[in-house]
Amino acid sequence: MRLVFAGTPAPAVPSLRRLAASAHDIAAVVTRRDAPVGRKRVLTPSPVAAAAEELGLPVIRADRLDEDATGRIAALAPDLGVIVAYGGLVREPLLSTPAHGWINLHFSLLPRWRGAAPVQHALIAGDAQTGASVFQLVPELDAGDVFGELAVDIPGDATAGDLLASLAEDGAGLLAEVVDAIGTGAAVARPQAGEVTYAGKLGDEDGRIRWDEPAPAVLGRIRGVTPEPGAHTTIEGARFKVLAVAEAPADAPVLAPGMLALHGKEVLAGTGSTPIVLDTVQPAGKGAMRAADWWRGLRDATPVAGS
Structure with missing residues (x-):
C-alpha cells in the first residue's frame, strides 16, 4: 500500500523504521516543525523528521493538519494513514482522505487511558498491566475499533521513559502486522469494551x-x-x-x-x-x-x- 506516516517524538521512530523496511511505500512523513531545544534554543528537527531524512523519505512539516497539510497529503493519494504520537488531531476531510482511513498506535489497552499520556497515567495509577493498541481513527478521541493489541506486565521499577521505549519497539511490530493485514484485506477490528478512562497531558x-x-x-x-x-x-x-x-x-x-x-x-x-x-x-x-x-x-x- 501507499502510506502516509504521521509522528513526532522518539517513541514513533521504531514504527517509522519498521514500515520503511516493509513492502509498503511511504509517500510522505508528516511531523511537527523544528523546535528550539536546550539552553541555547537551537532549532532542531523532531526525532521522526531526523529519522525520515536519514531514510530518504519526503517530510511534510506541519504543527497542525490544516487545509494546506490536508491538500498536500491528499495529492499523494495514500491508501492508508498511520499515526503514532504526532501531537495533533486528524479531522475531516483528512480523516477520510486515505482509501482505508487512518490507524493509530496508542500505548495503552483501550479503552483504558485514552489521551495524550497513557503510560504516565498507568504508572501513577498503579496499574499492574498496560500495552499497546492499534485502532481505526475516528472523530472521537481514541475511540475507534481495535485491530490488534498486546499486553505487558509493568515492571515494578519501570519509569514512564523506560516503559514507553519498550512499548514503542513492541508496538512497532504490532503496527506492521496490522498494516499488512489491512493491505491483504484480512484485518478485522472489534469495538472497544470496558471502562473508559482518560490520560490528559501532564503538567x-x-x-x-x-x-x-x-x-x-x-x-x-x-x-x-x-x-x-x-x-x-x-x-x-x-x-x-x-x-x-x-x-x-x-x-x-x-x-x-x-x-x-x-x-x-x-x-x-x-x-x-x-x-x-x-x-x-x-x-x-x-x-x-x-x-x-x-x-x-x-x-x-x-x-x-x-x-
Missing part, C-alpha cells in the same frame, strides 16, 4: 511529590512523571528534583511524611506509609547526583521535604 503540578500518600503511590507518581515533566519537591524553599527511587529495605525506620534520614548508605524519605529510598537527585542549581553524595554535603542532617 508541572503532576510532578509534585505528595509525601503524605502511601509509598506505592509516591513511587508510582515519581516513576510516572520520569523523565517528563519530572518529579520534584522543595527543601528549604528550593526546588529539589527526584530522578530515581527504590523501595526501602524491610528494616527501614518509620519516618514522618517528607522527613529524610540516612539508613546505612541509603537516603530515605518518609511517606504516608513506609519510607522510600532516594537514589538519584538534583538539587537546585546543580547537576544530577547520587542521593548519598548530596547527603554528605549537608549541614543539617534531617531536612524536611516540602509537600
Whole structure:
C-alpha cells in the first residue's frame, strides 16, 4: 500500500523504521516543525523528521493538519494513514482522505487511558498491566475499533521513559502486522469494551511529590512523571528534583511524611506509609547526583521535604 506516516517524538521512530523496511511505500512523513531545544534554543528537527531524512523519505512539516497539510497529503493519494504520537488531531476531510482511513498506535489497552499520556497515567495509577493498541481513527478521541493489541506486565521499577521505549519497539511490530493485514484485506477490528478512562497531558503540578500518600503511590507518581515533566519537591524553599527511587529495605525506620534520614548508605524519605529510598537527585542549581553524595554535603542532617 501507499502510506502516509504521521509522528513526532522518539517513541514513533521504531514504527517509522519498521514500515520503511516493509513492502509498503511511504509517500510522505508528516511531523511537527523544528523546535528550539536546550539552553541555547537551537532549532532542531523532531526525532521522526531526523529519522525520515536519514531514510530518504519526503517530510511534510506541519504543527497542525490544516487545509494546506490536508491538500498536500491528499495529492499523494495514500491508501492508508498511520499515526503514532504526532501531537495533533486528524479531522475531516483528512480523516477520510486515505482509501482505508487512518490507524493509530496508542500505548495503552483501550479503552483504558485514552489521551495524550497513557503510560504516565498507568504508572501513577498503579496499574499492574498496560500495552499497546492499534485502532481505526475516528472523530472521537481514541475511540475507534481495535485491530490488534498486546499486553505487558509493568515492571515494578519501570519509569514512564523506560516503559514507553519498550512499548514503542513492541508496538512497532504490532503496527506492521496490522498494516499488512489491512493491505491483504484480512484485518478485522472489534469495538472497544470496558471502562473508559482518560490520560490528559501532564503538567508541572503532576510532578509534585505528595509525601503524605502511601509509598506505592509516591513511587508510582515519581516513576510516572520520569523523565517528563519530572518529579520534584522543595527543601528549604528550593526546588529539589527526584530522578530515581527504590523501595526501602524491610528494616527501614518509620519516618514522618517528607522527613529524610540516612539508613546505612541509603537516603530515605518518609511517606504516608513506609519510607522510600532516594537514589538519584538534583538539587537546585546543580547537576544530577547520587542521593548519598548530596547527603554528605549537608549541614543539617534531617531536612524536611516540602509537600
